[in-house]
Amino acid sequence: MSDLTKTPAPDAEQSAAPIPAVDPRLLVREEGLKGYWTEFTRKVRGGELGSLPVFIGLIVIAIVFQSQNSNFLSASSVANIAVYTSGLGIMAVGIVFVLILGEIDLSVGSVAGVGAAVWAVLNVSNGMNDWLAVAIAVLSGLALGLLHGFFFAKIGVPAFVVTLAGFLGWSGLQIWLMGQEGSINAPTGSVVEHLTGYYFEDKAAAYGLALVAVLAYAASLLLDSKRRKAAALPARPVSEIVLRAGFVAVLCFVVAYVLNEPAGARGLPLALVLFLAVLVVADFVARRTTFGRQVFAVGGNAEAARRAGINVDRVRILVFGLSGLLAAFGGLFVASLSGGATKSLGGGNTLMLVIAAAVIGGTSLFGGRGKVWSALLGMIVIQSIQQGLNMLGMASEIQYMITGAVLLAAVVIDSVSRRTQKTAGRA
């Protein structure tokens, strides 16, 4: 390969003829802010909405609920949203991978329930070490996910059916594990209780994390831009880097401030830190590793991926395994929030909320397109709505209907933007 591109071709004279660097048909971004605006409007018209609908939605939600109840943006309320976002959000990260693969996993709620039940039985009923019980619970989620993946990839059963069977079967396993008791409480001071109950009360924690996040983000952008310039490739202008880093900085420090400063603030919740860690790792895996690239390739065109030498079955099994692992881990957060494992943990609308979060955040149901961060954005939308409706004293039936409407709206946006992208030649 190296000599392919380095040795001059026999037709050197011909190829030495000036080749225009840029195709005249390409709409190049003009310099300056006006250029950003034209690029932005072109993308929106072409159906590349990205995270735009979510951000608009969040602003609308904040304004509506804040005007109805001035406590909506208070420290305790924001901390509450953050903690409730974490558990289901971690489960949604696994779903994002499955959706990028172009499949669906209906079993996440039940797997979360099994994970919590395994932990409770081992740790509380049988007195096993905290960490070991948590590890076994998470690994049992991995095992269940791998089993789904095996039936889907190797036997060829549609993922919809495999995970539907899992949804029923693992609920049964969960009830059987919980036995007579019905619910097992998390002991005070245990690892699982701390998952959502622990707050870093030192104000330095929230501000420090915000600072580290902003610096790491800016540094990665600058480093990337420097390397691209060194390789003579088009790079982001410094103005864009400053703009992006500034936006992230404002976001991080506002959240840190709300968590730290107002009356009733308890500091940075551990749950949020863990969720952010999962997001960062998962985003890295999705965008910067061979495995992540393979997931996108299989989701885009499985046959092309197979011919490129990718082991499609392995990718599929691993993605379902990852979904199971994150579901069980998220299940421990849910157990922590509700005070312990129960027979019905992970039942009800857990599954729908998790899938809705991924889709609302902008991950396509049609495979091949999506971002890990959509798990965070989508879950914040859902939990904000629930928190707001709770504060207004709205009955749960109304909450169901509103969440359903939001999910429908998200899927409509996904479908319409996909159709627009097709007519704009982008999908």
Place this chain on the structure above:
Amino acid sequence: MIHVFATPVLALRGVSKRFGAVQALTDVDLEIHAGEVVALVGDNGAGKSTLVKTISGVHPIDEGAIEWEGNEVRIQRPNDAQDLGVATVYQDLALCDNLDVVANLFLGSELKSLSVLDEIAMEKRAKELLDTLSIRIPSVRIPVAALSGGQRQVVAIARALIGDPKIVILDEPTAALGVEQTAQVLDLVERLRERGHGVILISHNMADVRAVADKVAVLRLGRNNGVFNVADTSHEEIIAAITGATDNAVTRRQARTATKEDAK
């Protein structure tokens, strides 16, 4: 074009392949030298695709031998062929629409530094490769879905060159292309020959075959039906070999015209 290479890069000797009751290939010979374009022609069902699939490892051969640079080799799986240096561009392109051009070019053989994808190195190499092949696409960072049919075809061919193969198999590369795009792909085939790749070109289009091929290997009903040098073979001879008869539509027409001229 004159060939002085003694051993062909790839040679099939007496290859046979059966599918159940159907004898798809019988005792087929084929030789490809470096820097040579061999067109593989034949009617529908003549065994062109099967022959190509035996070379690319999709269907292992039943009888006969495959020689690579003079040594007998066994090609059982697609990976065997890739390891030898055979790259196949399938008719249905096999690109991932949702990935950009760079990601598609390097799919399955990504460049990494410290086990992290090295996007910058990949983008640089992709640009170099596309420039040396004089391939022009709007940007290497747009999804393949946004490219035209001809652009997708040249990207698919460029993709086959990433592993620096010795033999490139093109299955109907111009089938769905317009005039301009067909010319671009044919240019690309000539550039592959100039760079010393052996090319197997499957095509139904005689104009394309005569434009770029050095030799034409004709298959008929799963058997060899002649190998011709394009330079000193007439269109009609090739047609006759493909249809398997000296009495075919083309010769009949010729005979009629000749009689008319005699009458005058």
